[in-house]
Amino acid sequence: MGSKAISKLSDGISQDLFEFAGYDEEEAKRAGYSNYSYWRSTWQVFIKNRVALVLLILMTTVLVFTLIQPYLPNQKLPTKIYIDESTGMQLSNHKPDSEFWFGTNSIGQDIWARIWSGTRTSLLIGLAVGFFEALVGITVGAMWGYIRPLDRPITEVYNVINNVPKTIILILLTYIMRPGLGTMIFAMCMTGWINMARFVRNLIIIIRDREYNLASKCLGTPTRRIITKNLLPYLVSVIMLRMALAIPLAIGYEVFLTYIGLGLPVSIPSLGNLINEGRLLMMAPSLRYQLIFPALVLSIITISFYVMGNVFSDAADPRNHV
Template identity: 65%
Template sequence: MGIFTKEINNISDKSSEELFQFAVADDAKAEETAYSNYSYWRSTWKSFLKNRIAVFLLVAVFIIVAFTILQPILPGQKSPTEIYLDAETGSQARNIAPGAEFWFGTNSIGQDLWSRIWAGTRTSLFIGCIVALVEAVVGITIGTLWGFSRKLEMPITQLYNVVDNIPTTIVLILMSYILRPSISTIIIAMCITGWVEMARFIRNQIVILRDREYNLASKCLGTPGYRIILRNLLPYLISVIMLRMSLAIPFAIGAEVFLTYIGLGLPISEPSLGNLINEGRVLMMSPDLRYQLIFPSIVLSVITIAFYIIGNSFADAADPKNHV
């Protein structure tokens, strides 16, 4: 009891300034406490790297694209359009099996199949990338306006009904008949109806998100519509947009193959995977000449499967629910 009394006396002897101090707010420390090093794209990339198959296929696609671009300038490469002659007979080097001189053999008129496959891959990838880019830009723009603006909902719906009820195959065939067969013709034909699926999908997602509380609050505070779209709506759709774009590339390549199959694709003089597969299809029943179908089919299959798996994996990785 005596010790307790002594402590009380000591405290009472101290001044209030010694016992109590004012708390000072430090803005810098407050920001440090709230700081987070989270990055959406870094987390997306980390999540994507966990899928080893997708990473392997992504590397394979990069190698194929890089080689396709650099192949014409590499040493020892032959022309994809030149007709080569047999040194002994002086006639066309027709249907020569794969060997040291012609790595993938030659076709029925003596052209080097190795060079034609990579030139065709270059053409088909160019068509696929341009079509996917146009479909994404047009589809996202129209789909966003369609879902966000109530004034534009009716006219865009009518436009959608008209375009969607026209079969894509009919459009491709008509455009090939009307315009001269070329790369630009195929791109235009695919882009006429290609944006429809993307626009409808984006519209449905925008309708789900536009009336949520934070968007209504932004409208009440006077936030412009374009800012709500760019900041509140489209970031939620990155994963599905990337998925649709990745699937649009193999679809465009497949459409080019189909047009060539029915005789409305690129001219024979323009190497493409569609032309090569169509040429090899005629020789499919001949065991000695089957390589002319096998090689371009392998390249087309690898590109198509790779883009499909990479697109699905990236869509899953871009979903914030899968981030840590």
């Protein structure tokens, strides 16, 4: 378009439609402002998955009820043996009714109370082992992967521990030490961090030599800050998945050790003890409720943690944020 045509076009436009924009320093600062929040975006992506949201509500309800159950009215003791008033004998294998909601076991103990007491015990084991595995595994794995002089000695320690089957270590520790809750947690913690450390180490090696990490190192950034600010945030999604799966895995090991006779004493209710007791009676159709109820609670916990862990892992990936 020629200059004459532009001049004619401008003559036909009212100057009242335009005004000079004033400079505002505060507004200029907000030009690059973003209200993006990593954890808020992660939560928003997570709740879009209806299945995971329902399981989160279900697990929250189970956890809260497990904690408050002993303080609710008309609750029975998990270790008390109840007597049949008409016979004066133990109320053995009493079927579920309005008084004993889940029935009684072979010596007259209330299965309802034992299930929730056992759930508290198993969740305590799972959470303790899971957090220990995350703390030690992530710390050792990050140093193992980033600090090159530590690679050889930690690798040798890993090879020694990893070449002995985990099940053998668990069995030996629980056999040598006095059976109890502390022994169970200690045995699992001694072996649980190995896989997490190896997993984190492999991921750290992949990203440790990227440009922004090399630039930080050249600028004199401390190693601790590079690991905590540059490396680990990049791995949040996969680390959270492993942490979520570590909890049901620890509960599964507790059930396994109890199944082979090296778990918690019978005097300490746990899901492993309850399932082991019910397993002996599953061939009798009228007594299968003693296996079904604890197995159902265990299935809800393990499936919920597995599904929520996978969904949260996807939600924690910044590439899925809007």
